[in-house]
Amino acid sequence: MAHFQVLVHRAVEVPAHVGLGDPVVGVDVGVKADALLVVATPDGRELERVPAPKSLTAAQGRLRALQRRHARQVGPYDPSTKTTRQPSKRWVRQQRRIGRTHAHAAAVRRHVLHKATTALAQRHRVIVVETLNASGMRSAGGARKKGLNLALADAALAQIRRMLGYKTCWYGSVLVEAGRFFPSSKLCSWCGRRKPNLTLADRTYVGEHCGVTVDRDRNAAINLARLGETQCTGGTGTGTGSSPAATDSGGDGRGATQESATTRVVNAAGCEASTRHDDTVGQTGTVSSEGEAA
Template identity: 35%
Template sequence: MRDKKFKSKKHGLGGFRLTGAIHIFDRAIQLPRLGRLRLKERGYLPVEGVQILSATVSERAGGWFVSVQVEREIPDPKATYKPVVGVDLGILALATISDGTRIENPHALKRDLGKIKRLQRVVSWRKKGSANREKAVRQLVRAHLRVANVRKDALHQITSRLATLAPAASAGGTKSAVVLEDLNVSGMVKNHHLAQAIVDVGFYEFRRQMDYKGQWYGCQVILADQFYPSSKRCSQCGHIQATLDMGTRVYICELCGLMIDRDLNAALNLEQLTTGSSPESYACLRQYRRYRCRESVSPGYQAVLVEAGTEQQSTCE
């Protein structure tokens, strides 16, 4: 016979799910067995045109949160004929859009890392099982929760802006397609000098949000091939530089003399990959494939466009 394991107040309650008669009001929510509870945040739970299925109550860092599962019919998005934009993700700037818009990176972890380290030392100094240790643990958990919330808020704002609104203030309407790079995040974090900064950005979460928000609002999310030289290629003449250091923030073309921000140049190349606005775009891709095969660094890959969620295939000429 298995021993019963009772819940402990020391380790938190986690969360629980409720079904039945659930009613949502402007400033409160009524749950089964709990009654009517006031909400600190108002106006974010769906009320009209939805069928409420269940509610999940969870506890994080001493705060209680409720999420509601609803069923709602979403009409098919209307076809749009707005221009395509390329988006280059980075560490210094969270996203650089091909129309010149630059979204700054909040650096959520870097900004509060000193505070987190100090709170972690306080926890290690306190005696295990004491009330002071529990108090220090709660402060540490709240600091980690703040970092996660700042990062999540920044990602939701930029992904919603790309999927629903035009990046430029002069333009209007939903973008018909957003071109992103298929980043190898697992390989990027092997660089121990940049691993913490890369993880702090949240590249995978950015792509995940763009996938489902694009389906909601009719914005097609396209992934460029992982080996497409968006940073090394000149967005004006199509020339590809052999090497480009990570510290070089201004791209200077050796052929035409173009001087442009490195991230903006990459975003423009991603946009041209779909629109074909540059006559040298396809020629430079063939040149890059031959270069990779000739150098035998790794197999040459064709820079192809892959819709998010589909299987990607790469070929060598």
């Protein structure tokens, strides 16, 4: 039987309204303006769609103007003599303006992410997210991927999982991290078949065998929720999804259970800096695939 490592911490004061929402939800993250986070349940209901703040994109006009002016001022490097020099006071002031603009964009983004992740950790007992290689997604492509790389940086996808890591510890919920190669977007949430030729430009998932049409992000969130439900109930699923009977691919018709890649169940990230509490004592334990915490 597979085991998963869990960090167990001292209990903290938990608000009374924690866990009053759906017990298991899947969270699909993206870079679209209207779908930074899409939250869905195993039975196919979409609970919430959090729009992306796009704060860095909104600040691009001001940043371009500041940086053009900044380039014409006397900086700390002299390209003619290839030596360092004392920068001008106007160069220093312009540098501070650019820094404040970036800090404002980051603060707006952080505010939206904090509100969304806190609501998730408080309302639901099990939250399933993808394990994304955020830095690798921006590592290649050059000018051809300039717009996508900017959108990925503006969305700060890695921060979402990091915030959920320590907030699930605060509020007593469980974070399930799907494997990096789990095909949440390519699996059909209706029949469970995999669609190998799904491209990033396809924003609507159309089932090749069952003919179902569903939003791509919602389909992925449903598959993630069903994966978490399977991990926390020992593979017996408690949702009431209307998926048909098992297909010839060998599953039970529940899309996300067809290819359950390595999944990590974590209860917290105790090493994260936080202000919620400072008496977290890490005690390493194990939890079985039925989801019972140590």
